[in-house]
Amino acid sequence: MDIEQNQAELIDNFVKQASAQKGTALGSVILEATSHPSLFAFSEILAVPTVAELEGTENSVYLKVLQLFAHGTWSDYRSNCSSLPQLVPDQVLKLKQLTVLTLAETNKVLPYDELMMELDVMNVRELEDFLINECMYAGIVRGKLDQLRRCFEIQFAAGRDLRPGQLGSMIQTLSNWLGTSDNLLVSIQEKIKWADTMSELDKKHRKEVEARVEEVKKSISVKAEVEFRGLEDIYSEPGGVMDYEEDRSRPKRRRHPRS
Template sequence: MNGMVYKENYRGKEESSDEREIETLKMEKKQSEVMEQLVKQASASPNANALTSILVQATSHPNVFSFSQFLALPNLLQLEATENSTYLDMLRLFAHGTWSDYKSNADCFPQLIPDQILKLKQLTVLTLAETYKVLPYNQLMQELDMTNVRELEDFLISECMYSGIVRGKLDHLRQCFQVQFAACRDLRHAQLGSMIQTLSNWLSTSENLLVSIQEKIKWADAMSEIEKKHRKDVEEKVQEVKSLIKANINFGGNEDICSESLSVMDYEDFGRLKRRRKILF
């Protein structure tokens, strides 16, 4: 038995790419609906206490993994420089940070409830999966504060792959998680320049590829026209040869008829000549 345990599909059977795509679309739709509802509630919050309550709800909700829409709300400014400013820091932590970031600065944030701790550990896996395609178990256990492989694998299966935020393979023999897909986290402002450059490079590569494809299409069209002309010339020559052969056949038939007529005439003339000789003698 090999050490590669296939866990991409939590139902116990391998899904097709179409099935995975459908599941991903369903998950994204559900997340979008929840996000829209929570953002509306946050934007209409009458005071800071109501707003912080919604932020706690958003950062602990099982279907919310993006927080940029909350950070863009104008009424979040009312939390700045107040006793509730730690909730704004908490929101930024969930948008860009990891479990290690929280542990290093726990005094700067409100005390997290269990669902928030779970969410932050899920987001930590996403951060690692964005950077590395192979995640060693010892690195994951250290980042997530887990003490054994069984606990880690159960977490990856039930809390990460089951929720649809990552897909991959658990390699128990090599003690690593091979990432095949990971949902994206919110971008930091400092990452925008790099992202724009990456997209610009992709656009330039796509444009060059398009030009190359168009040139190949033109070349193929030109070769097609040459092939058509060549085929037409060959067909015309074939017809010409057929006509010549037919003409030669017809001409040869007429020669045979003429030869037969001459032979008959010679025979008749020879007979008349013999009769004349008999009369003379």
Template sequence: MDIERKHAELIDLFVKQAAVLDGPALAGLVLEATSHPSLFAFSEILSVPTLAKLEGTLYSSSLDVLRLFAYGTWSDYKCNAGSLPALSPDQVRKLKQLSVLTLAETNKVLPYDQLMQELDVSNVRELEDFLINECMYAGIVRGKLDQLSRCFEVQFAAGRDLRPEQLNNMIQTLGNWLDTSDGLLHLIQDKIKWADTMSEATKKHCKEIEDRVEEVKKSLKKLNTLSRQTWTYEATRRCSLNMEE
């Protein structure tokens, strides 16, 4: 939770700075944001109105770079490297980290061969070092390195920025989840009511049994008393008869 709070504070800082900058200063801010070791979400910065003003200017490539870091991968950069500025080592590392997050969105078991191809890594040692030092230590993913099966088993991965065209699908997914949650909540409430009803019925039944037991005890006690009285009377009568004889 502390990491999330710091990340939110960092985004807020860049958003506030972007809102009052323009031209080369704004391009410099984009470079700083996309190189920052603790920043992995960029859509809020991208939505600042001043960024849109870079479109069609000398600094429009900075806007393209910010879009790349918000939604793209290292493979996307390689495919469009001719129209994008060269990236610094920090930016390259960041974009490769984001690429791992993108792969983890759709598959929780990532083969080493796929990762090496996507990240331009030449050997397993280099790949595992990257996953450990640049991804797991950074807190953006957790998982298990399976050298025998040559794969990375993802247990947790931070979410990436949603593309605008993904929003409707996300809203629908959340709506479906909400409907399912409401249905489950109603089912639980019905089960609770049923359990309460059964509990009351059980209590009532137990009370009826206890009352019946008490009645039987009283009846037995009366019967026992009556039996003793009868036995005493019979014994007295017999004694009297014996004395008369």
């Protein structure tokens, strides 16, 4: 089963559970969802009416925990831990995984020093073990650990839930990208048209050159044939060159002196 299908089934399951509970009972559902090793998206659960109704009530802390896992990072939790319940180890692991995904949204090369600070990790060995075992093996990121440059090069990272207000920015980014793509497509089509025109002109020029070469060949052939025939006529005439040569080869008679 691929990760997208697994996510969809898990989300559907937790949405159904959350829809059937209210108040304090939602706490166990949210705890289970934020601890699940294969669940990394929570916006659908946040949208459940019974969950949204926790806002402003004595159980609003459960809503804040779910919002933290939907949009926040480990640093956010450390900054607000006094107003949030203590996380269980599975939640801590999950929030740190989500933190890596958040960092990968804006930078595809993550320095070790930044990662160690954001994840509250003490040394490089612990950081690399976490990235390999808890992120790459989990399938949420792919990348290369560069020990020489002390950085993690991101090749792929799963997306997180959109934060409030982020949808408009994303739509604008996609619109800009679409406009740029359209302009690029027009430019490519113009270049293709120009290339086709040049190709046709080149073919026409080649044909003209070939025709001229053929004309020159024919002209040379005709001229050579005429010259050859002229020489042939000269040598075949009576008293021509051959007769003259034969006459010169005959011995001359000696005249005797008169008495």
